[in-house]
Amino acid sequence: MNSKKIAIIGLGYVGLPLACAFAKQYDVIGFDINKKRINELSNNIDKTREVTSEYLKNTSRLTFTSDTNELAAANVFIITVPTPIDDNNLPDLTPLINASEMLSKIIKSDDIIIYESTVYPGATEEVCIPELEKSGLLLNDDFGVGYSPERINPGDKLRTVENILKVTSGSNSYYTDIVDELYSSVITAGTFKASSIKVAEASKVIENTQRDVNIALINELALIFNEVGIDTHEVIEAAATKWNFIKLMPGLVGGHCIGVDPYYLAHKASSLGLNPNLILTSRAINNSMSKFVAEQTIKKLISYGKNIKDARILLLGVTFKENCPDVRNTKVTDIGIELEKYGVRMTYSDPWVTEEDWSSLDVDYVDYNDIQENSFDAVIVAVNHSEFIGEDDKINSFCTKPKVIIDVKGALVNPDWRL
Numbered sequence: 001m002n003s004k005k006i007a008i009i010g011l012g013y014v015g016l017p018l019a020c021a022f023a024k025q026y027d028v029i030g031f032d033i034n035k036k037r038i039n040e041l042s043n044n045i046d047k048t049r050e051v052t053s054e055y056l057k058n059t060s061r062l063t064f065t066s067d068t069n070e071l072a073a074a075n076v077f078i079i080t081v082p083t084p085i086d087d088n089n090l091p092d093l094t095p096l097i098n099a100s101e102m103l104s105k106i107i108k109s110d111d112i113i114i115y116e117s118t119v120y121p122g123a124t125e126e127v128c129i130p131e132l133e134k135s136g137l138l139l140n141d142d143f144g145v146g147y148s149p150e151r152i153n154p155g156d157k158l159r160t161v162e163n164i165l166k167v168t169s170g171s172n173s174y175y176t177d178i179v180d181e182l183y184s185s186v187i188t189a190g191t192f193k194a195s196s197i198k199v200a201e202a203s204k205v206i207e208n209t210q211r212d213v214n215i216a217l218i219n220e221l222a223l224i225f226n227e228v229g230i231d232t233h234e235v236i237e238a239a240a241t242k243w244n245f246i247k248l249m250p251g252l253v254g255g256h257c258i259g260v261d262p263y264y265l266a267h268k269a270s271s272l273g274l275n276p277n278l279i280l281t282s283r284a285i286n287n288s289m290s291k292f293v294a295e296q297t298i299k300k301l302i303s304y305g306k307n308i309k310d311a312r313i314l315l316l317g318v319t320f321k322e323n324c325p326d327v328r329n330t331k332v333t334d335i336g337i338e339l340e341k342y343g344v345r346m347t348y349s350d351p352w353v354t355e356e357d358w359s360s361l362d363v364d365y366v367d368y369n370d371i372q373e374n375s376f377d378a379v380i381v382a383v384n385h386s387e388f389i390g391e392d393d394k395i396n397s398f399c400t401k402p403k404v405i406i407d408v409k410g411a412l413v414n415p416d417w418r419l
Contacts, residue, residue: 008080035066068105071103097127118264125197215250220285252331262279314371314398
């Protein structure tokens with residue numbers, strides 16, 4: 001394959017930056033089924049804020065479409081669709097299956113299909129390739145498959161897609177080399193060739209599982225230290241003076257990766273007759289932290305002599321992480337849901353959230369710049385956006401006295417309680 005034309009399937013937080021990276025050297029078709037997203041990108045607007053309007057305007061080799069017919073011009077297809085979980089915390093591979101089925105009607109001899117979506121080990125070969133072979137073409141005889149797990153860090157302007165080492169793999173040694181060469185041409189940080197697709201799949205899913213387990217330990221320690229009456233952050237700072245201590249802070253674990261991927265590995269383990277106790281216990285601990293924060297807020301209100309019924313509480317920060325507009329699988333709103341059980345009145349504010357996403361969250365919100373002084377009985381800072389860090393005086397002014405300021409992520413210098 002001397003001349004490559006690349007199609008990126010799915011233009012979210014993963015697909016769009018990847019498309020821009022490849023467009024520096026190749027002709028790229030950016031495809032998404034969301035026509036509104038395509039229209040925005042065609043007008044140089046990226047609501048995820050991962051790519052600037054100026055960059056999109058000057059990327060001449062990148063075009064956007066929602067028309068499947070236009071994909072036929074490509075010979076390399078990279079799939080970056082979401083892999084969510086359902087209401088029972090089981091993998092929902094529907095987007096991946098639909099994308100593979102769509103490509104089965106388009107792919108030609110010698111085409112290469114590369115998956116980046118996070119899955120459990122074996123999913124590409126067991127679920128995706130059979131869909132592709134509905135084309136009548138045979139794997140490795142007529143087309144090749146690769147797997148190169150995404151390593152995008154939303155909101156991070158330093159560790160961009162080109163600056164993060166990429167794991168690559170293929171359906172045989174021939175296609176492994178082609179996939180690796182393709183990514184090596186745009187990933188300045190380099191690549192790592194895995195021995196098989198399963199190894200590459202597993203390497204990705206354990207990255208986030210390991211982080212989830214580590215955070216769960218810190219969160220459990222925070223529960224203990226709260227009862228002891230000491231500050232978890234102070235304990236961590238002291239322990240971190242030892243060179244081999246892993247410094248993590250307690251907090252909510254949401255988003256489309258860390259809060260989801262461990263369930264994929266747990267599902268695979270369960271299908272093999274194994275009981276992934278540590279993984280699932282860690283998930284349970286991290287999922288319980290929103291309720292814990294809500295309970296501590298109520299306790300503080302009571303201890304300060306404030307009425308709970310109809311208490312006005314402002315929740316600052318709704319996205320799943322700092323300096324990022326992504327509200328998918330956010331655990332912040334769970335704090336509000338728990339608090340409303342006590343009869344309080346919740347208001348939310350986040351300078352990073354768009355009007356469209358506020359509508360999807362279905363909560364009462366106020367523009368951050370329009371918050372009035374002495375309007376709330378308690379303020380919870382749930383995300384450490386740069387707009388909140390160290391802004392104690394401003395945030396304190398939102399609260400009636402005696403003030404109740406709850407800090408979930410260590411954004412403030414002197415809150416009344418922090419996780």
